[in-house]
Amino acid sequence: MDIKDYTVEELEVLAQKIRDRILATVSKNGGHLSSTMGATDLIVAMHKVFDVNKDPFIFDVSHQAYAHKLLTDRWETFDTLRQFGGISGYTKPKESSYDYYVAGHSSTSISLAVGAAKAIALKGEERIPVAFIGDGSMSAGMVYEALNELGDRKYPVVIILNDNEMSIAKPIGAISKLLSQTMAGSFYQKFKGKVEKVLDHFPEGATYMAKRFEESFKLITPGILFEEMGIEYIGPVDGHDISSLVETMEVAKQFGKPVIIHAQTTKGKGYEIAEGTKEHWHGVGAFDPETGKAYKKSSAKSATQIFSETLVSMADEDEKIVGVTAAMPSGTGLSAAMEKYPERFWDVAIAEQHAVTSMGPLAKEGFKPFCAIYSTFLQRGYDQVIHDIALMDLGVAFALDRAGIVGEDGETHQGVFDISYLRAIPNMTLLAPYNETTMKLAMAFAKEYDHPCAFRYPRGSFLAEDCQCPAFELGKSVLLQEGEEILFIGYGNGVGRAEQTAALLEKKVAILDLRFVKPLDETMLESLSKRYKQWYVFSDSAKRGGVGSAILEFLNGKGISDISLTSFEYDDAFITHGNTKLVEESLGLLPEQLAERVKN
Numbered sequence: 001m002d003i004k005d006y007t008v009e010e011l012e013v014l015a016q017k018i019r020d021r022i023l024a025t026v027s028k029n030g031g032h033l034s035s036t037m038g039a040t041d042l043i044v045a046m047h048k049v050f051d052v053n054k055d056p057f058i059f060d061v062s063h064q065a066y067a068h069k070l071l072t073d074r075w076e077t078f079d080t081l082r083q084f085g086g087i088s089g090y091t092k093p094k095e096s097s098y099d100y101y102v103a104g105h106s107s108t109s110i111s112l113a114v115g116a117a118k119a120i121a122l123k124g125e126e127r128i129p130v131a132f133i134g135d136g137s138m139s140a141g142m143v144y145e146a147l148n149e150l151g152d153r154k155y156p157v158v159i160i161l162n163d164n165e166m167s168i169a170k171p172i173g174a175i176s177k178l179l180s181q182t183m184a185g186s187f188y189q190k191f192k193g194k195v196e197k198v199l200d201h202f203p204e205g206a207t208y209m210a211k212r213f214e215e216s217f218k219l220i221t222p223g224i225l226f227e228e229m230g231i232e233y234i235g236p237v238d239g240h241d242i243s244s245l246v247e248t249m250e251v252a253k254q255f256g257k258p259v260i261i262h263a264q265t266t267k268g269k270g271y272e273i274a275e276g277t278k279e280h281w282h283g284v285g286a287f288d289p290e291t292g293k294a295y296k297k298s299s300a301k302s303a304t305q306i307f308s309e310t311l312v313s314m315a316d317e318d319e320k321i322v323g324v325t326a327a328m329p330s331g332t333g334l335s336a337a338m339e340k341y342p343e344r345f346w347d348v349a350i351a352e353q354h355a356v357t358s359m360g361p362l363a364k365e366g367f368k369p370f371c372a373i374y375s376t377f378l379q380r381g382y383d384q385v386i387h388d389i390a391l392m393d394l395g396v397a398f399a400l401d402r403a404g405i406v407g408e409d410g411e412t413h414q415g416v417f418d419i420s421y422l423r424a425i426p427n428m429t430l431l432a433p434y435n436e437t438t439m440k441l442a443m444a445f446a447k448e449y450d451h452p453c454a455f456r457y458p459r460g461s462f463l464a465e466d467c468q469c470p471a472f473e474l475g476k477s478v479l480l481q482e483g484e485e486i487l488f489i490g491y492g493n494g495v496g497r498a499e500q501t502a503a504l505l506e507k508k509v510a511i512l513d514l515r516f517v518k519p520l521d522e523t524m525l526e527s528l529s530k531r532y533k534q535w536y537v538f539s540d541s542a543k544r545g546g547v548g549s550a551i552l553e554f555l556n557g558k559g560i561s562d563i564s565l566t567s568f569e570y571d572d573a574f575i576t577h578g579n580t581k582l583v584e585e586s587l588g589l590l591p592e593q594l595a596e597r598v599k600n
């Protein structure tokens with residue numbers, strides 16, 4: 001949509017139209033409502049001032065970029081948002097050439113903008129990278145790695161800081177507090193302008209004095225942080241006043257050096273029910289826009305809920321239990337323990353690397369840390385798991401939520417790689433529960449285990465029913481049923497899938513709850529290899545380096561060559577977004593499809 005000639009009034013009308021469309025669509029499909037509503041005016045102004053046909057528009061996380069989608073080539077298809085086969089909830093160059101980069105994990109935008117600026121400089125072109133980042137995403141280390149270089153090399157990059165004083169939950173930390181020092185900030189802006197005019201008429205000595213005076217004011221504004229790093233700071237500005245946003249961005253565009261525009265916005269702006277600091281509205285399922293009431297409430301207990309309740313009762317009994325989340329207190333369920341024991345459970349903001357490393361000394365000092373991180377986000381803390389936890393052989397337990405296909409978030413968020421990336425690490429133990437009881441038992445094992453371990457569980461509820469089960473013992477599996485010829489090996493939620501598939505077969509198959517993919521139950525596997533020759537592996541994980549790989553490595557190592565092993569894990573491709581069942585169907589992983597494959 002070309003809005004270059006729009007007047008401010010026309011832009012305001014357009015912003016309202018965009019918000020209406022977002023509300024209508026998200027209330028049907030679910031999605032990131034309050035982030036997108038709050039960012040709309042900024043994105044409209046960005047499209048008016050910069051040129052999306054040539055300037056790289058780089059959205060951090062990109063969950064807030066619905067207005068950008070609507071302003072480019074997705075007005076017609078917006079109804080399909082986050083649906084299987086429809087448009088993604090995030091920016092995605094494969095979906096549209098107007099999306100410069102893919103995102104979903106936070107705090108990459110400034111590094112990308114610096115990279116784009118380098119390429120533009122090398123090509124001798126005149127294009128300006130514009131990074132759009134939220135206040136919550138300013139906590140991660142990558143942001144400061146990028147600013148460190150940007151402030152030194154001075155590439156002409158414009159950073160739009162969308163400050164709604166919210167991450168998903170309340171933002172944590174000193175940076176967030178600094179960004180909130182805005183009363184002093186607006187005063188400082190006016191003061192600075194006046195001082196600079198006056199200084200032009202004074203001799204050197206007076207300039208020096210005034211400069212010191214000015215700096216003492218800057219100490220209490222967000223500007224100090226950026227200006228001392230060599231990045232110009234403009235702000236705070238009203239992130240809903242399109243007229244002044246356009247003016248400010250025009251100024252920033254002409255700077256020819258790095259500049260940050262600090263805009264204050266209201267999360268949820270335009271939908272009163274969601275406005276302000278209401279965490280629930282960050283990401284929602286379908287709801288009635290009149291009342292804000294959710295249409296569908298899941299009745300089954302989620303794996304997260306079981307983790308959350310079990311952790312609290314473990315913390316009740318043992319004061320050595322501690323825990324951490326990186327900006328996902330409600331998502332991981334750590335919030336319950338944080339509320340009850342705020343001195344032992346911490347949200348450290350979006351900072352997975354720090355979350356992991358900081359738990360090491362706690363384990364060393366005799367505490368039992370539970371590091372509750374989504375499978376996909378632990379990718380950020382990989383070196384920290386190796387270098388700061390496993391190398392020290394410390395008893396940190398990683399609770400990996402959202403393992404497997406996560407549904408509508410799609411490619412960027414699928415929790416499919418954790419087994420492959422953790423299995424290679426010495427000292428690491430990997431286990432998985434498959435229902436409520438085994439979750440409690442896996443956590444009881446993790447609590448007592450004095451080495452690094454990780455247990456994974458799915459988004460939503462487990463596939464399997466609850467049952468009576470024996471306690472977890474290191475490297476021990478449980479044979480759930482004997483059968484004829486065929487052995488189903490399930491890991492975590494894969495046990496439920498194996499059971500559902502087995503129920504569709506005429507022949508009775510054996511089912512093994514593997515429990516540990518590292519170390520494997522070699523004794524059991526060797527014994528089963530004598531009785532069963534067709535093995536099928538069920539696990540919600542990547543095939544490469546996954547559960548099937550681990551078992552094949554074992555069989556090969558033992559020289560057992562008469563087993564035919566088929567893995568029903570994920571093939572070597574990124575998995576798209578959409579309703580989980582539809583996505584699984586597209587991969588041929590529904591029990592009915594798996595049963596057919598076994599029969600054939």
Ligand SMILES: Cc1ncc(C[n+]2csc(CCOP(=O)(O)OP(=O)(O)O)c2C)c(N)n1
Binds near residue numbers: 035063134137138164
């Ligand atoms: C590395 C990483 N950790 C955690 C998340 C989960 N996450 C997505 S958005 C978000 C909050 C971001 O806050 P902010 O940037 O201020 O955006 P807002 O929604 O407030 O506009 C979090 C924690 C993520 N996407 N990436």
Ligand SMILES: CC(=O)[C@@H](O)[C@H](O)COP(=O)(O)O
Binds near residue numbers: 063282402406
């Ligand atoms: C944008 C982002 O990364 C989160 O908001 C994510 O969508 C949360 O996912 P869950 O809904 O699984 O907690």
Ligand SMILES: [Mg+2]
Binds near residue numbers: 162167
């Ligand atoms: Mg925010």
